[in-house]
Amino acid sequence: MNIGAVAAASGVSAKMIRHYEKIGLLGASARSTAGYRQYGERDVQTLHFVRHARDLGFPLEQIGQLLSLWQDTGRSSAEVKCLAEAHLQDLDARIHKLSAMRDTLATLARNCCGDERPDCPILDGLAASAQLDDGPKREPSR
Amino acid sequence: MNIGAVAAASGVSAKMIRHYEKIGLLGASARSTAGYRQYGERDVQTLHFVRHARDLGFPLEQIGQLLSLWQDTGRSSAEVKCLAEAHLQDLDARIHKLSAMRDTLATLARNCCGDERPDCPILDGLAASAQLDDGPKREPSR
DNA sequence: GGTTGACCTTCCCATGATGGGAAGCTTTAG
DNA sequence: CTAAAGCTTCCCATCATGGGAAGGTCAACC
Structure with missing residues (x-):
């Protein structure tokens, strides 16, 4: 072939x-x-x-390790599971990061009326000196 | 400075x-x-x-557009919101993709006892010719 | 037999966002 | 005056993937 x-x-x-x-x-x-x-x-x-x-x-490096384990009949399944669990944690971390971005941006966008006027909470949020955060946005006090 | x-x-x-x-x-x-x-x-x-x-x-390209809008007092907030909504969709797509990976891998890992024996559903799943899928794994029939 | 088109080879470059590090010049503090 | 810290530009690396060029090979068709 x-x-x-x-x-x-x-x-x-x-x-x-x-x-x-x-x-x-x-x-x-x-x-x-x-x-x-x-x-x-x-x-x-x-x-x-x-x-x-x-x-x-x-990642390709871990795929190489998985391949080795796959071809090693003397492997222990614990080794494989360990790789998988580590990758699960990585996936979770990435998902949480993206979800936080999405939630913050969604909150900003929700407050933007999206019409022909220039006032825009999204731009205000980006320009704010404080950390952006998925906070309440109403009643920012306290 | x-x-x-x-x-x-x-x-x-x-x-x-x-x-x-x-x-x-x-x-x-x-x-x-x-x-x-x-x-x-x-x-x-x-x-x-x-x-x-x-x-x-x-992405930096969109940041450039946001910067332009920010500095353009004649902007309409709709333009900003449009950029934001597009990025929200992108974030959602990425989150869903990662979540699907996580769910599939979690299912495989859940079935792996992770001991000293070589038998491993994770490797079996990766070696299977069919598409991996977050399916039931018990009763794969039908 | 010759031509054509599909396939193969290697090599270089690009993505996107970030960083490391080198070689060399400038500023500042002691 | 000297040493350290900061600045400059330039090249290279990441990670996974792909595009494309230049050139060799194979199969099929007339």
Whole structure:
């Protein structure tokens, strides 16, 4: 199988397959006499695995660790779970950060009437010297 | 005020201030005879604004638009609100994407006993040819 | 046999926001 | 006067992905 065929079969682009090889995530494949990369079914499986891990947001470095564990029949599932839990925490942290942004911005936007007049609580909020915060916005006192 | 002082006053690093100038987000500042950038109170305000917008996750290009609107007293608040709403949608999309990842991974991890044995639903899930999905995992049939 | 088009190779560049660090000049404090 | 701190520009790195160029290869069709 040439690289285009594995790419189609695995859902990982040829460009990325070459890249993963270059950074050492994947081992170097066999080559045809003309220098074309040659792949087999097993490589399709591996790339599927990589794609799924990527779809879950794992960074490539951790995908490499997951691949190693996957191929190591002497692994303990605790090692895998540990990686997964760490990534879950990372995802949670990112979600919370984005949610805080969204809530703050939503509060500002809610107070903006969005008409032809220039007065705008959104701009006022951005210009305010204090930290933006998803606070009440009515009764800012106390 | 030199760049270090505005950086400290605004919370935007000197490195970033130079970068924002280079990409045109900020106009070029005055320079001292020695070539040092010179800033005033007004620049501190502007950088505060930029920092707050950045803290809400706005991309720099949109921050530029917000800055223009802020400085345009003939603006309509509708224009600002439109930018904000678009960014809210972007934030929501990202949050949903991350939440889907988290839910799928959490489901896989929940089924992994995390002990010394090699059997691991997380790896099985990643290796599965089907799309990963936050499905039931018990009774995968039907 | 020759041509064409699809496919492969490597290499360089770009994204977006941020930072590290080098080499060299300026200002300030002791 | 000297040393430290601050400034300048320029290059490189991140992370994952892709675009595109220049050139070689393979298969199919006439």
